[in-house]
Amino acid sequence: MAATSTARWRRRKDERPGxxxxxxxxxxxxxxxxxxxLDDVAARAGVTKGTLYLYFASKEELFxxxxxxxxxxxxxxxxxxxxxxxxxxxxxxxxxxxxWPGLIAAxxxxxxxxxxxxxxxxxxxxxxxxxxxxxxxxTALIAGILRRGVERGEFRPALDIERAVFCVIAPVLFTxxxxxxxxxxxxxxxxxxxxxxxxxxxxxxxxxxxxxxx
Amino acid sequence: MAATSTARWRRRKDERPGxxxxxxxxxxxxxxxxxxxLDDVAARAGVTKGTLYLYFASKEELFxxxxxxxxxxxxxxxxxxxxxxxxxxxxxxxxxxxxWPGLIAAxxxxxxxxxxxxxxxxxxxxxxxxxxxxxxxxTALIAGILRRGVERGEFRPALDIERAVFCVIAPVLFTxxxxxxxxxxxxxxxxxxxxxxxxxxxxxxxxxxxxxxx
Amino acid sequence: MAATSTARWRRRKDERPGxxxxxxxxxxxxxxxxxxxLDDVAARAGVTKGTLYLYFASKEELFxxxxxxxxxxxxxxxxxxxxxxxxxxxxxxxxxxxxWPGLIAAxxxxxxxxxxxxxxxxxxxxxxxxxxxxxxxxTALIAGILRRGVERGEFRPALDIERAVFCVIAPVLFTxxxxxxxxxxxxxxxxxxxxxxxxxxxxxxxxxxxxxxx
Amino acid sequence: MAATSTARWRRRKDERPGxxxxxxxxxxxxxxxxxxxLDDVAARAGVTKGTLYLYFASKEELFxxxxxxxxxxxxxxxxxxxxxxxxxxxxxxxxxxxxWPGLIAAxxxxxxxxxxxxxxxxxxxxxxxxxxxxxxxxTALIAGILRRGVERGEFRPALDIERAVFCVIAPVLFTxxxxxxxxxxxxxxxxxxxxxxxxxxxxxxxxxxxxxxx
DNA sequence: CATGAATGAGCTTTCATTCAT
DNA sequence: AATGAATGAAAGCTCATTCAT
Numbered sequence: 001m002a003a004t005s006t007a008r009w010r011r012r013k014d015e016r017p018g019x020x021x022x023x024x025x026x027x028x029x030x031x032x033x034x035x036x037x038l039d040d041v042a043a044r045a046g047v048t049k050g051t052l053y054l055y056f057a058s059k060e061e062l063f064x065x066x067x068x069x070x071x072x073x074x075x076x077x078x079x080x081x082x083x084x085x086x087x088x089x090x091x092x093x094x095x096x097x098x099x100w101p102g103l104i105a106a107x108x109x110x111x112x113x114x115x116x117x118x119x120x121x122x123x124x125x126x127x128x129x130x131x132x133x134x135x136x137x138x139t140a141l142i143a144g145i146l147r148r149g150v151e152r153g154e155f156r157p158a159l160d161i162e163r164a165v166f167c168v169i170a171p172v173l174f175t176x177x178x179x180x181x182x183x184x185x186x187x188x189x190x191x192x193x194x195x196x197x198x199x200x201x202x203x204x205x206x207x208x209x210x211x212x213x214x
Numbered sequence: 215m216a217a218t219s220t221a222r223w224r225r226r227k228d229e230r231p232g233x234x235x236x237x238x239x240x241x242x243x244x245x246x247x248x249x250x251x252l253d254d255v256a257a258r259a260g261v262t263k264g265t266l267y268l269y270f271a272s273k274e275e276l277f278x279x280x281x282x283x284x285x286x287x288x289x290x291x292x293x294x295x296x297x298x299x300x301x302x303x304x305x306x307x308x309x310x311x312x313x314w315p316g317l318i319a320a321x322x323x324x325x326x327x328x329x330x331x332x333x334x335x336x337x338x339x340x341x342x343x344x345x346x347x348x349x350x351x352x353t354a355l356i357a358g359i360l361r362r363g364v365e366r367g368e369f370r371p372a373l374d375i376e377r378a379v380f381c382v383i384a385p386v387l388f389t390x391x392x393x394x395x396x397x398x399x400x401x402x403x404x405x406x407x408x409x410x411x412x413x414x415x416x417x418x419x420x421x422x423x424x425x426x427x428x
Numbered sequence: 429m430a431a432t433s434t435a436r437w438r439r440r441k442d443e444r445p446g447x448x449x450x451x452x453x454x455x456x457x458x459x460x461x462x463x464x465x466l467d468d469v470a471a472r473a474g475v476t477k478g479t480l481y482l483y484f485a486s487k488e489e490l491f492x493x494x495x496x497x498x499x500x501x502x503x504x505x506x507x508x509x510x511x512x513x514x515x516x517x518x519x520x521x522x523x524x525x526x527x528w529p530g531l532i533a534a535x536x537x538x539x540x541x542x543x544x545x546x547x548x549x550x551x552x553x554x555x556x557x558x559x560x561x562x563x564x565x566x567t568a569l570i571a572g573i574l575r576r577g578v579e580r581g582e583f584r585p586a587l588d589i590e591r592a593v594f595c596v597i598a599p600v601l602f603t604x605x606x607x608x609x610x611x612x613x614x615x616x617x618x619x620x621x622x623x624x625x626x627x628x629x630x631x632x633x634x635x636x637x638x639x640x641x642x
Numbered sequence: 643m644a645a646t647s648t649a650r651w652r653r654r655k656d657e658r659p660g661x662x663x664x665x666x667x668x669x670x671x672x673x674x675x676x677x678x679x680l681d682d683v684a685a686r687a688g689v690t691k692g693t694l695y696l697y698f699a700s701k702e703e704l705f706x707x708x709x710x711x712x713x714x715x716x717x718x719x720x721x722x723x724x725x726x727x728x729x730x731x732x733x734x735x736x737x738x739x740x741x742w743p744g745l746i747a748a749x750x751x752x753x754x755x756x757x758x759x760x761x762x763x764x765x766x767x768x769x770x771x772x773x774x775x776x777x778x779x780x781t782a783l784i785a786g787i788l789r790r791g792v793e794r795g796e797f798r799p800a801l802d803i804e805r806a807v808f809c810v811i812a813p814v815l816f817t818x819x820x821x822x823x824x825x826x827x828x829x830x831x832x833x834x835x836x837x838x839x840x841x842x843x844x845x846x847x848x849x850x851x852x853x854x855x856x
Numbered sequence: 857c858a859t860g861a862a863t864g865a866g867c868t869t870t871c872a873t874t875c876a877t
Numbered sequence: 878a879a880t881g882a883a884t885g886a887a888a889g890c891t892c893a894t895t896c897a898t
Contacts, residue, residue, distance in 0.1 A: 031335050038888080170388040191377075202417065205422060206417060264879070487869090587849065591833075591836055609759040635732075635801065701894090
């Protein structure tokens with residue numbers, strides 16, 4: 001009411017796309033692609049439906065843009081960290097896993113896996129893009145660390161690296177999925193940091209108690 | 215002739231719901247709830263759209279029935295196995311994890327987590343149902359095993375059981391999600407059995423090599 | 429109000445397509461393709477918008493069906509008449525032209541030329557269809573008569589048949605176009621029969637008075 | 643410098659309307675009124691959509707202006723020619739018809755009949771304007787020539803002038819309509835000059851061969 | 857004078873649901 | 878019990894029009 005302007009709208013060409021993508025991500029994350037109405041996205045972005053079409057050719061394109069924009073920055077960042085480090089594999093893993101909770105909270109990337117999972121069947125092109133740009137690069141990253149650990153004698157020589165990668169990733173992914181699906185209905189939120197700590201601990205040492213009389 | 219005819223009708227009547235649920239699960243798993251058309255479900259079930267409404271009040275009810283039907287049998291089975299066993303925790307875990315791949319392949323339950331994850335935002339009631347009937351019972355089951363392992367000295371006493379549960383479950387869940395989302399686009403399928411074996415191995419022993427000169 | 433049924437609708441699968449085409453032709457003829465709303469077509473056909481899509485895949489398909497259905501029967505009929513006749517060319521022409529006004533009034537074909545003319549730019553496929561099925565066959569029909577007239581010595585030997593064809597057709601076409609465009613706004617309707625008679629008279633004898641002292 | 647700038651502005655201001663009308667005519671002729679987007683008109687005129695509204699109040703007004711501008715000059719010109727001539731009716735007709743092809747090619751008036759025909763149903767006002775300013779004056783012009791011909795004994799005394807007028811006009815109109823509708827899809831273009839020559843020939847002499855032994 | 861970002865009404869199209877058969 | 882023609886409420890998308898710049 002006491003707003004900065006009484007105009008029906010303002011020209012904000014540069015800010016619009018980002019605002020729309022943010023609004024769209026939120027809507028898609030909440031309801032999925034098909035159940036999201038462009039009216040909702042528009043309302044959340046503070047524009048009208050027609051405006052969406054100034055920046056995105058269709059609902060599908062908007063969806064793909066949402067996924068792409070969130071992905072682009074994030075994966076490269078993790079690769080960077082690993083590439084420039086000469087630390088032990090265990091420390092690398094620890095830093096990677098310890099970073100994750102903060103990263104998820106800070107960026108809005110946490111909802112992407114849920115979206116891609118749910119819509120892979122409807123967006124083959126997107127599925128392939130994600131497979132190439134995220135899954136392949138992400139698993140290669142982890143596999144590199146594990147391999148380094150084996151080579152250096154840190155990790156067990158017989159390690160099945162290819163599968164172990166998924167075991168490393170799975171709890172992290174789980175956290176992201178949980179947060180954007182069932183967590184709102186659960187008694188209490190998941191403590192991502194604690195879970196990552198436990199995960200790291202299990203990864204490095206396993207469940208088993210050390211043989212007592214050694 | 216009335217008898218024959220009646221019998222045949224009855225047989226159809228008894229089988230229809232199951233056939234419809236099976237068709238619906240397949241459709242929902244492929245495309246998600248919103249993107250699935252009842253025409254498709256009906257076609258896949260070999261009936262017409264109108265017939266669906268003889269057995270299910272609405273698309274939503276059909277969806278919930280799909281989820282419920284798949285869940286009911288599965289979780290109880292696992293609970294049964296654990297309850298009647300006096301074996302070590304490690305063996306129990308092993309049997310649980312080793313069973314999973316077969317269980318997923320045999321039943322059509324594998325698509326349920328993806329569906330629930332994706333539609334939790336649109337079906338709060340379903341989310342709560344799943345949280346109660348699957349998540350709570352499933353985590354309790356694993357937690358019980360872990361607790362037994364700690365009590366018996368098999369597992370490390372300081373184990374953070376509550377979080378470890380998720381670490382145990384995550385790779386299994388991951389396998390199910392993968393299968394119904396990105397796997398069709400990947401170069402080659404995931405070997406669920408091998409992944410479970412590696413997971414178990416890591417769980418019990420961890421990544422780290424035993425200290426050599428101890 | 430005292431209708432035959434209080435039902436919201438009746439199943440009339442066989443009659444529907446024809447009714448819809450008739451309604452659509454009327455609407456398209458009045459307003460053109462783009463300016464016609466499917467709501468109007470549906471209302472005029474006594475159905476709802478959704479019903480249109482049970483029978484026609486899209487507005488474009490509906491439009492093409494309208495044109496095709498009207499054309500199919502009409503051109504063959506004229507060809508038939510000419511083929512089986514051994515009368516003089518002049519008599520043939522006379523019968524063809526004399527028939528036209530009745531034909532136009534009876535069928536709803538009169539609006540088609542206006543539609544095709546107006547939408548040729550937007551429907552290349554339709555334009556080509558019309559060119560092949562109507563223009564080519566129609567001109568061939570007239571050309572055949574003219575040629576016969578020349579061969580038999582009825583018509584002048586130097587006749588430029590190819591162009592004369594258009595001179596024969598043009599007034600007929602004009603009548604159809606006029607009726608569905610400006611006539612509603614004119615002081616009085618065009619007397620198609622009288623115009624055809626004059627046209628025939630001019631065609632056969634020309635404007636010029638016979639040389640008086642021959 | 644203010645002078646130069648003002649002058650340049652003014653020059654644009656003076657030229658803009660004409661440029662826009664030319665662009666609009668081309669677009670309307672190609673696609674019809676409803677299917678023409680103002681974006682297209684603007685692009686073809688080398689301005690932006692908003693600029694159109696500086697010169698024309700709405701799409702409808704633009705359309706009417708297009709029609710009016712093309713018509714105004716053309717009809718008066720023909721009237722002029724006839725009024726100041728004392729030649730025979732046959733010669734007048736010949737000059738009128740022979741002029742037409744060039745006139746159509748030179749101006750962009752050729753597309754107007756198609757537009758008016760197609761949109762008469764949507765623009766009653768325009769239809770009446772066209773009826774008054776073009777049809778009435780045009781038919782009066784031809785009727786005058788025919789009447790003169792009859793009075794002078796050139797043409798047959800029993801001539802049904804009122805209808806003959808349409809027979810004179812129809813092939814000319816046909817040429818214009820053809821050019822802007824089906825011609826682009828036909829094997830080869832229509833030779834307007836040859837067609838007019840044949841038309842004149844038929845008009846004056848008719849199809850029939852002179853009685854040989856008279 | 858000119859722009860073009862933004863609007864919003866209105867269109868085509870889809871599809872869950874109903875109900876006469 | 879089963880059908881499938883018909884419905885009608887959305888939804889995606891377009892585009893004439895407006896107006897801050």
